[in-house]
Amino acid sequence: MGGLRRIRDLSPLLGPVPPEQRDDSVQRQKMLRLRGHSVAWVPPLFLLIAIGLADWNTSGEFRIISWIVLVPGIAAAICGVWTTAVFACLAVVTYIEVDASWQHQYQTGLPDFILVSVGGVLAVIACAVRVRGERRMLHMMDVAETTRRTVLRPIPPGWGDLDHAAVYLPADSEARVGGDFFDIQPGPSGTRLLLGDVQGKGLGAVESAAALLGTFREAAYHEPVLRTVADRLEVRMRRHVGYRKAVGHDDHDRFATAVLVGFPDVARDTVEFVNFGHEPPLVVAPDGVRALPPGHGLPLGLAELTSDQPLVLTAVLVPGETLLLVTDGVTEARDADGAFFPLLDRVTRALTEDPRTVEPQRLVEVVRDGTLRHSGGRLADDTTIFAVRRRGDPRPVVSPNVVPEGTGEGTTQP
Known part of the structure; x- marks a missing residue:
């Protein structure tokens, strides 16, 4: 049945496709909404907190704070540009604070700081490219919809x-x-x-x-x-x-x-x-x-x-x-x-x-x-x-096991 759901019924009698019903890359963010509000920021925030707490409770020989570079990457895939930029900054600040709380011999230092900073910048750039591509795709879908309505016009x-x-x-x-x-x-x-x-x-x-x-x-x-x-x-x-x-x-x-x-x-x-x-x-x-x-x-x-x-x-x-x-x-x-x-x-x-x-x-x-x-x-x-x-008064159509009105045993169906 999965193949059946992928086939779209595009009857032009139904008129234009409302924006909220479009099956394009932009509308996939509908799944990340709760009561009309976006919750796309929840996964990267949860990951940021989880990595910070996990690093805080590990030994000095096994530091995972550098994994925080994944946070802006996740945000770039599901959030907007400004939200991704915020998470990139939060990742850098969190890295500095958590790493500084360790003794000097256990600190990861400058190399991982550069990794987190560069990763955040690249995530913001990638998000900007993604959003631009999705907007272009939406525009192309609008052009295709206009073409459809021109060729197969809605019939009243x-x-x-x-x-x-x-x-x-x-x-x-x-x-x-x-x-x-x-x-x-x-x-x-x-x-x-x-x-x-x-x-x-x-x-x-x-x-x-x-x-x-x-x-x-x-x-x-x-x-x-x-x-x-x-x-x-x-x-x-x-x-x-x-x-x-x-x-x-x-x-x-x-x-x-x-x-x-x-x-x-x-x-x-x-x-x-x-x-x-x-x-x-x-x-x-x-x-x-x-x-x-x-x-x-x-x-x-x-x-x-x-x-x-x-x-x-x-x-x-x-x-x-x-x-x-x-x-x-x-x-x-x-x-x-x-x-x-x-x-x-x-x-x-x-x-x-x-x-x-x-x-x-x-x-x-x-x-x-x-x-x-x-x-x-x-x-x-x-x-x-x-x-x-x-159009007109068609001959009455009676469903199976239903008899015409007036016999006392059923009702006439239109």
Whole structure:
């Protein structure tokens, strides 16, 4: 389970990460706080007193007062610069006082005094370097957080008349954003949704994801036909790859798999979708799970390889049914024996055990927990889980062993 805890759930629906919740080197000092006050000074102070008392009670042949050089070193690792400087001074003063209390023949004298003094100075310098590095790291984390919120912007509750929930799990536990992308964009012709995965990793994949999302947000709002939105995404991917090559960054014909979904205002019991070589979405209903047709479209950026355009398909999505979209970090997650994660079977089983799994938030939690357990917390690729359904009055979902209200034997569950 230790591997599971190292995976951070970075759902952009939760908004910005508060400073007190950041997982960086500066925030590790939270462990050295008691009732809101820092107690980082306690360990070096305890060590200072312990060494002084131990030296006071030893024989002249075994003096340990020179060990006091460890005190500013410990302070440099967990305290601030000024606190470290104070302990460096206290170490020198304590050394002088304790050493002077011994008879002359047992005093350690000038060599150890120089050792303690130089050790204190070096500890202060080391602490200053450490604090500067931590501040720089915090600044870089803030930059990464801003980048994440730019690419994967927070989606307001009920945005586009959709109930939604999302989980993003980076393969790199220290990363904030990768090649996975998703967004919801309402517009005059209905609400559109895009989820995809850029081939490759690193900043190049992030740039490609940002380019596609920027085009989607504009086209999904202005274009009345979903086919036009799909065409503009294809053109944008090719233009982006061409630009990267022109500036000397050969992405080796980078492409992106994606699913584009439209929720028309005129037909609220249907959805339109275009599949660009992505895993087909699942429709999770109170009475079962089914997969939408794959569509057989090529990934974005590879349309020139064929004369066929990806199909714009239509499917029924009645109130109470949830659309589940995932990236290949879910479907290609492997266990210790190399077996892939059985997404359809796992969702079906969870739905059988608790029909409330159809709710978007519960559904993404089920898939997230199942994926992490299956892979032992070791994700080989960025993982996104996205669940949406139209807002409204869904069909009632009843928990197992609970009967509808009015029978006198139970209560109806929402």
